[in-house]
Structure formats: C-alpha cells, structure tokens
Amino acid sequence: MDSAELQVVVGALHSSLTFREKSDRLSVVVPSDQLLSVAMKLRDSEPLSFDMLCAHTAIDWLKDEKIELIYQLYSTKHGHHLMMSVYVSRTEAVAVPSLHTVWQIAQWQEREVYDLFGICYSGHPDLRRILLEDDWKGFPLLKDYKDDFMLERPW
C-alpha cells in the first residue's frame, strides 16, 4: 500500500487523527487518550496489520513545551511503514497508555523512553529505568537537562 492509500485507511480509524507534515513517510498524530485503541486497530485490521513496532522514541520540543512520542510501525505482512506520534505536555508529568499489550517489545522501549525522557506509561508491568541507575536524577535526553558532570566542548 503506498502512502496515499495508507493515509485514507488510517484516517478512517478514528476521527481525531491528523497527519504530520515534513516527514519522509506517512505520519499520523494520535491523541493520547486514543492511543491504545488506535494501536490495537492498526495491528489487528487486516489491510493495515502493523505487527511490528520497530522503534519507539521521543523528541523534546522545548519551544512548544511538548514532548512528541514516536512509534515506527512496520507490517511484515504488507511491508508498509507508518510513523505514529503522540504529543504530551512536557511541563507536567502525565501518563500515556502503555502499548506492551499490542507489541511486546513496547515494554522495553517504553522503559527506555521513561529512562531518558521521563514519560510515564500507565499499565506498564515493570516501569523502571533501563539504561541508567535507579537513583539517577533527571532525564538526560530532555533539552534542558543539566549535569555537573557533563562538560561543554571548549572550542
């Protein structure tokens, strides 16, 4: 399925879905409260069948005061890609539904995003830091992360 056809099918899943511009592939923006149901549909509906979650990460848009969660989906059946993003506020800590029931690997990828960005996932069975120590202060991939240890490039 090419990008245009995919847009029609994905757009029909829920009325609140919008599409992101300036992306090299079809990129759908899902509201946080619809995330779990849309993900389920993306995986289970036959023409889409996005059965693999390739990557899950986040971008800290400091200026917009938002954190964008990004899910790279892939269908081993049809071979098409989809980028799914969810915007959450970066000023107050809010919980996003965990997708580990949809794709198992989400469990660990979400732990990574929690570790580096501090995003909390509701319904996650084992949410804890993955790459850093449990007693680490702060979330290093946030743009305003400060650390005495970190050095700036002198020249």
Next chain:
Amino acid sequence: MGLVTEKLPPMIEAFPGGPAVLTSIDAVINWARSNSLWPLTFGTSCCAIEVMMATGASNHDLARFGAEVARPSPRQADLLVIAGTIVKRMAPRLKTLYEQMAEPKYVIATGACAISGGPFIYESYSTIRGAHEIIPVDVYVPGCPPRPEAFFYGLLTLQKMIREGETIRKPGERRKPVLAALPPGITLEQIRAEMIQTLEQKAVVNLNG
C-alpha cells in the same frame, strides 16, 4: 605476596652481601612476573575485539608473550586490560574487579575511551573521562582501537616497567620509567628537562595508599 616478599627482604638485607642477593631475587621475580601476565577477560566495547580477541587470535597470538591464559576470574588474573568505554554505571564494578585481583596487578588502558573518554569526553552525561579516574593505570595504549601490534607494544612497555620498576624491598610501590621508548619522531633531548623532573617526582605510584 606473603612471607617471601614482605618479611624476608629486611632479614636478608641485614646480612653481608644481602643487597646483592635481593637484587638478583628481584631480577628473577620480575622476570617471572613480566613473562606471565595473565589477563582478565574483560572488555566493554570495540577495543575488546581488537585488544582482547584479535591479539589472542592466531594471526597475532598473545600466547607468544605467555599471556594467552585469559582468566575469567579476577582472583587469578594479573593484568586488567581496560578495553573500551567506562561509564558511570560500570565504574564501581570496575573498581570492584580491580580490588578483587590479587597483588601484583597491572592495568593497561587501551583506546581513546579508556584513556580519556575518547569520542565521549564532552557532552556525555555518563562516560568516565579516563579509567585512571577510578583505578591506577600503568600503561596507556592509544588508538581507537589500537592495532594488535600497538597493544603488544603496550605489553612490552608494561614488561619494561615490571622489570625496572619493582623491588621486593618496597612491596606495593612501583616506579614507572618516564618513557616507554622514544615516542615517534622525538629525541630525548627534545623533552624538556623540567617535564622529566616533574614526571619523575610523580612516577612512584603507591598502591597501598
């Protein structure tokens, strides 16, 4: 190190001709130690492939130096080769490993990451800038990663240090020669006298302290 290396030297030294005996004992012990450097199987990243594996492999063969007996347990190892990046989370473990090793123990830091943090000196929140911040390092082998030959040169450098810098008269102290060999393209005269002096002053590493 036990009886032989701690109680015996002062006793021998008192006898006439004792110092000469001690010197020859030193020579034998240092010969044995420098030729039997069993490394700990330890490597964190890229350097481990070049420095721990490729050197041990047939083409370069660490066994020629008698150092192919890689011990997985720190208790039996003599040589800790820090091959790869040390990060904050690994640092206490590295220290533990070093402490678990039995004396005499030697440390070689290989590659940019282990010497100074390498590519991750700046703007990294977790990389330790050099293994010497955690444990005393005897020899630095630069490279990213160093070639197996470069590591052998580092091993020879360490052997030189063991042969020249240790004596059972002062257990737990070792003296580093200033230069491994002449660094490429430099003659000794070119290195400033002050620098040598300062280095000499700081060359004795007290491991007990």
Next chain:
Amino acid sequence: MFNSLPNLQVSWEVISVSQRVSTTYGESPILAVVYALAAIVAIILFMSLTAMTLVYTERKVAAHFQCRLGPMRVGWHGILQSIADTLKLLLKEDIVPDQADKAMHLFAPVLCVLAALLALIAIPFSPYLAVSDMNIGVLFISAVSGLGVLGILLGGWSSNNKWSLLGAMRAGAQIISYELSATLSILVVVMFSGSMKFSEIVQSQDQGWWIWRAPVVGLVAFLIFLVASTAEINRTPFDLAEGESELTAGFHTEYSGMRFAFFFLAEYLNLFIVSSMGATLFLGGWMPLHIGNLTFFNQVMDLIPPGLWFALKVSGFIFLSMWFRWTFPRLRVDQLMKLEWKVLLPIGFINLLLAAILTLSGFYFFPGNS
C-alpha cells in the same frame, strides 16, 4: 636404571621403592630413612616437573592445533614459560574471601594434590620404578581418585560463591557418575588378567595388549575408559566444573595465587595418572610392543627400555586427551548425565558380561600363559 636389557624368556621382576626401603631397613634403618626421604623428594620433584612439562606441552600443542605458535619469548621457544608461571603464581597474593570458610578453603586444594599424589604411588613406571606395587593397586587408585572430587567440592563450597558452588556440584555429580563406567572398563581388564596388581596386569600383556588381545571387548572397554577418564579429570568436552563461558571459572573462581596453582597442579597430575592407568591397563604398561611370531621385530622392540615404552604410551594418551580438548565443544550438564547413564553404563555392563564369557571360554587372540 635401564642398563640390563631384559629378554623375552625372562619374566619381568618388579621391584618397587617400598620394597627396597623395607629390605634396606633390615640392614640399616638410617639408610632406609634416607632412602625414603630421597624418594619423597624425587617424587615431589617429578610431580612438579611433570605438571610443568604438561602445561607447556599443552600450550604448545594447542597453539599448533590453532595455527599459531604458542609461548615463544621466554627462553628458547618459550620453554621456560611454565617456570615463569609457577614462580609468579607462588608469589602472588593469596586471597581468602571474607565470607569463606577459611580452614576448608585452605584445605581443599591440598586435598586435590594429595589425592593425585596418592594415586601416583600405585603406578608402575617401569619394572624398576614403582613406589609401591600393592596387590590391590587397581582398587587403591579407584578409591583414591574419589578423594580428589572431595577437594573440588570443598573448594567450591567453602568459597561462598554461587558460581563456585554450582561448579563444584557439577563436578561432584559428574565424577561420581563417570567413576562407574571407568571402574566397569577397568574390571574388564582385571577379569582378563585375573589380578588387581598393576605389575601382574602388565605382565599378563606380554603376549599382546588387552586393547586388541581381547577381541572387540578390549577396544570397547578402552573407549569407555577414554571417555570416562576424560570426564573424571574435568577436561573438555567434560569441563563443566570450570566451564569458563558458563560458570566464570567454576569451583576455583575464588582461588588465587598458590592455592590456584595447586588446583592447576592437581589437574595436570590427574591427566598424567589417568593416562598412565590407560597405558598400563590397555596398552601394556612398560611392556614392549610384540607381534605374534615376528621374532626379529619383537627383539628390536625389546631394545627400547621399558621406562621409555611407558613414557611413549602415556604421552600418546595425553596427546589424545589434548586433541579432544582442542577440538570439541563442551556438553551440557543433562547431556553429560545422559551420556553416562544411558550410553556408557549400559554398554559397559554388556561389555563386562561379554568379557566374563570370554574369560570363561579362554578365547583370546595370541593366547598366552595367563
């Protein structure tokens, strides 16, 4: 020692060190004590030299199996490598973990070496060189080699390290299981030769070695012995007790310096003992190679002194063991047990039964005077 060339007609007379000591004792007790002490020193020297040579050989042989050179820089072709290693190990700091059972931790490696030393007593190296030629030699070695595993168990348990304990438990289970098969295969030879005395077992092979003299049965027993003995001394493919990739360093994880050297020593001594046993039981010990009626060939073979024969056979055995080690991967722990209880043991029993039938019917190749 090997001056007098024995010839075929004279039967081999075995004089052991213990016999010599006791005979001298009648003449002069002091001389006997001196003699015994000299023998002890000689044995200890022999033991450490053997182990050092074996370690060096193993490293060289392994290197050439793997297209490399092995130790090269310490002495000519690295010949002093083992000496350097030994010296270094002896002078290394001796760490006893804080939580360890200190007495047991100290005792375990000693026990391992002791077991190996005791086993060394019974083996006849040549007709004139044996410490003690006891009439229950086979039984003695079987019993004493069981002591070694006690050392391993103790070492693993007293270290207070889970990997050590796991390794020790593996070693215990493994050695006790494989002891059965080894004993069964030894029994075959005992049955054929009708004696448990090593010298008599050797003498029973002057017409041909048991490995081929007893049709098929001897060979099968030999193969079982080969496998079981490799397992008993914890060498690849049965080195589960110290399998590096699984258990860090197994039972000796927490050992350093001299005590580790003791384990090392015991390991290589055990290799030597097992190889000597294999050579003695199946390959005729110090008996020269004789083929039927080829008198000239047999006479030529007799020119080689028996001590050298023994050394040759033992080195062949040791080489085989090294060859295995540097070719095969290691078995998994349940496969190890399966191999013993489902393959080796049944075959061993059937073999023993066949051997009994053969002995009763007296059907040997080259039937001799036994």
Next chain:
Amino acid sequence: MVSSEMASSVLPNSLSHTRAGIHISSLDERILKGQTDSKERADRETTQEYFVNMGPQHPSTHGVLRLVLRMDGETVRDVIPVLGYVHRGMEKKAEYVGYRQQVHFTDRLDYLSAVMGNWAMSSAIEKAMKTELNDRIETIRTIVAELTRIQSHQLWWGVLGMDLGAFTPFLYGFRDREKITAIFEETMGGRLTMNYIQPGGLMFDIHPDFVANVKKFISYFKPLIEEYEELFGGNVIVQERLKNVGILDAKSAISLGVTGPILRASGVAHDLRKLEPYGVYAKTKFNVPVGTVGDCWDRYQVRMQEMRESISIIEQLIDNVPEGKHMVMKFGAKIRVPEGVYYSQMETARGIFGIFIASDGSEKPYRMHFRTPNFNNLWAITQMAAGGRVGDLVAILSSIDIVVPDIDR
C-alpha cells in the same frame, strides 16, 4: 564479583517511587518480586530457587551485559537483563555534533558491522538531502557491506564455538576474519572502526589491489565454510547443544520486534535487502535463508547460509565495479538537513539498524535516535531462556549474537 553484586541488590528497596500516578519500580524491587515467588515455591515443592548474577564481567556476555538469573538448580527460571553498563549517552552527544561527524559514532555502536552503520547513517542523511549517488559508490558500498557481514558472521561463529566450550573454532574464525580486516585496512585505513562510508560517497577510493584481494579472499574462504561446517556444525555435541534450544516462534518474534537472522530463523523471510533494496542489491541475485523451528540450530544455519549468499553477492559485483567518482558531495561543506523527521533503516549483520533524525534545519540534528537491532533482539532472551539450563542460556545468548554497546548506545 558475583556476591558483592548480589548483596546490593537484595537490600530493602528505597528507590521505587511514584511519578504522575504511576508506580516506578526499581531493580531491587524487580528481583525481590521474583524472590517472593520462589519462597512460595519453596514451601510447595521443597526446592529453593536462588539468584545469581551473570555479568557485567562474565566471559559469555560479550561485553558488559548483566543478567540476573533466577535459578532452580541448573535450570534457569527467569532472566532479568540489566543494561546500561556501556551507556555512553550517544544520542545526547549526537545533538551536539554536525551531521558529518555523526558517521563515526555509528562505528562505535555495532562495531562488528561498522561499515553498515556508516552506510545507514550516510544514506539517512543522503535520503533527507535527496542526494543522488553514482553506481561506483553504490557498488563499492554493497561489496564492503557484504564483506562486513561475512567478517561479523565469522566472528560470531568463532565466539559461538568459544561459548560452547571449543576454543579452536574461535581462532579459526578469527584467522579468516583477519583476511577481511587486512582488506579493510588497505582500503579504509582501519581494521574495526573505519569511518569509511561518508554522506555523499566514500572517504577514499578503493585501493588498487582491492578487487584482486577480494577475489583472493573469496577463493580462499569458500572451501573453509565447508570446513567450518565439518569441524563444528557437523559435530554431534554442537547439534545436541543447539537443536531445540531457545525456540522462538514467528509470532512472538515479530511482536518482540526481533530482526535479522533471528527473525529469519523463526521462519519469517524478512530481509530489507530484498524487500526494500538499497545499494545495488536489486541488481544481484541472492536467496534469503529462513529457518523452520526458530531454535539456535536454525539461527546457526541461517548465518552460515548468509555467509555463502554474501559471497555470491560479492562474486556478482566484484568483476565489474563501475567507473566514477568516489565522492559526489564537497567534503569540507557543512551538511544541513532540511527541516522534518526522517527514519531510514538498513539490514546489518544483526538485523535492522534504523536511524531517526529530527531536524530543525540547522547544522546539527535536533534529535537523533538509533534503532539498534540488538536492543530488540536481546529481549527475546527472556522468552527463549526460561526453562533451559545455564549452558543453554550461554548458547542462546551467543546465537542472538549481541553486541552490548549497540544495545546500550
């Protein structure tokens, strides 16, 4: 090394807390949770489970991976991987350096397929900038990538041997790998981390002897694969150790996001070189080997077959490397990627290496994410290793072919 780790882990946990109404757990809590289970079990069945730490310094964890094992005798009940012992903060660092400088960081992720990492990064930048490359660049890239795949698999073969307890295959594998590193060194100036493939082309043109040496290597290596099989793959002990061990079925493999040889061994013919051809793969003929059961033996076979396929790809390309320039971008120029988000991926020796770039149009990426194959592949171990022996765990870990810095980044 082991006991001290344990002591710190069993302390009463104080690091768990609540954030945004969500309970944030800690490693201590995770381990303690397992322990209560084992106590209950102990009451029921009278055997007591215990925990051991495998790593961070352990010969078979290929670096500094730490696995906390819940064991019942020799049987592994549960595996808790603990990561981060080489977490160098590469994604943070990537936000501070320019695009051209990014390439050499990929060398240090999956260092065994460094060239493919370079390629993935370069092609991500090229795709974003819509740079057209000539055939010479693409062909050379394909050849060196396949050589990298072979050397990576050679090393894996050797290390698998070592993990199963045979040291000799390790040295044979390395002996032959040195031939490839010599070719690399000659052309790229490095043995392991080459930084060879650059955005817009290659750092150097190939060495004049490159073609001849590659041909020599291929004729040398072809019979050796069969020898590998005879020495190791055919060995009954190896087969017993690998068959029916660590089974991963296709469905969970996909759900776990596993890629590369492991996914193919589970029976999914998923290979980006075939499905979304890049380089000159579209012009070459090769098969995608797949397994049937998804056990370690299948993974072994898939990788061995992949080496043969890689050789055939190189054979098809090596004779007619097209003429042309080796660099189409001006080297000194700073690279500015147009604003937007880009995700591009490539099939390395271990699976899909994806690079996600969020650009704000400046010289440096706003956010760079490396989707590394090993991160996803590793988690399959929690499914594969449960119920097996310690020996099985080692075989499984080796059959996944992990590179720890690639997991931790």
Next chain:
Amino acid sequence: MNDTSAQPTRRIPITGYFARIFTGFVSLLKGLKITFHYLSHPSTVVTQQYPENRATLKMAERLRAQLTMIHDDNGYHKCTACHICEQACPNASIHVAERAKPALSKTELDTFIWRLDSCTFCNLCVMVCPFQVLQMKSTFESSVYDQRLLIYNLSRYAGPTSTVLAKQADDEARKNAVEPRSVYDGPTALNGFFLAGIPKELLVTLDRKGEV
C-alpha cells in the same frame, strides 16, 4: 512465560540407539581430522611475530594511527591556523593555538595541539583541510606510562606558512619570523589549561616567557 507446548519443535529422528552413537562418533572423528591437519602442517601457522619482525613489518599505507603535520624540506608547513580542522573534529581533539603576536601574516600558528589520547582517527581533519597540511601515518608504537605524553604539538615552529616565508628575502628574515616549537610544547598540554579527562593537579605547569 508463554505456552511452550504450542511452539514447534525440531524432531530429532530416532534412528536406533547404536546408529546414533555411531554417527555421532563419526562426526567427532571428522572434527579430529581437521584439527590434526593443522597440527601436522606447520606451514598453516599464520602468526606474525610482532616485536621480532619489527624490522620487516609493513603497515597498510592508509592505516590511521598517528596524525602528523606535513613539513617541507625546509621544515616549514602550510597551516594558516584557520581552525577548520578544529571545528571538524568531533570531540575537540585538535586545538589550534594562534600566535599572540603574528610576525608576517594576520594569523599565524603557534602550536597545533593534537590529543592522541582522545583521537578517534576519523580522518575528518585530514579531509577538510583546505591546504592539505595534515596527514595520517601508520606509526602505532605510542604507548606511554603517562597520559600527558599523549598530547602532542604537531607544528615544529610558531610562525607563518611556508608560502609566506618563501616571499621573505633571506634566511635571516625567515629565522626571525619563526620560533621553534617542540613536540611537548603548547599552551594546552603543559600550561595548566584545563583538559577534559586530565585532572588539573596532574597537569604540568611550564612557564614559557611572555606567551599565552
């Protein structure tokens, strides 16, 4: 974890007890044959003996192990201290120090500090240099006992480029324009300048008269 009974398993054919033992045995013999082949053919030994073969050892010409600055026959380089390599360096391993009082040009190189201890040999500095001043060499024997010895100054003199110097009338004028620098000279390495990874108290302080 999940239901293991549903998973497919490999069926190992049950071809008789003794047949399996026999095939297993044969497979072991095959392996033994291969290893014995290598043992019995000493020509298969591939080991290069490094310290012994040092005289004949030839490294690949492109091998990157040491950064050098190209100096011409007169000992003059072409570096204009333009800082392009400094910016291209991913981890600030290069520091170009300009001369405080340039003699002939607007900017002149004082010391070219290169940190071997942190260099990753990515070759970008060599590639971006507009004047081809830098070169990677394959000198690999650079192990040291002290980390500070890994910080090199690559330029042999502080002063203008060879082109500027060529325009000078006589040797005397050239000599006046330049000032010799040795390998371990430099404001960064030895003058108490802060260097990441090297503790301040370890840095050797050298006072060079009137500079930096």
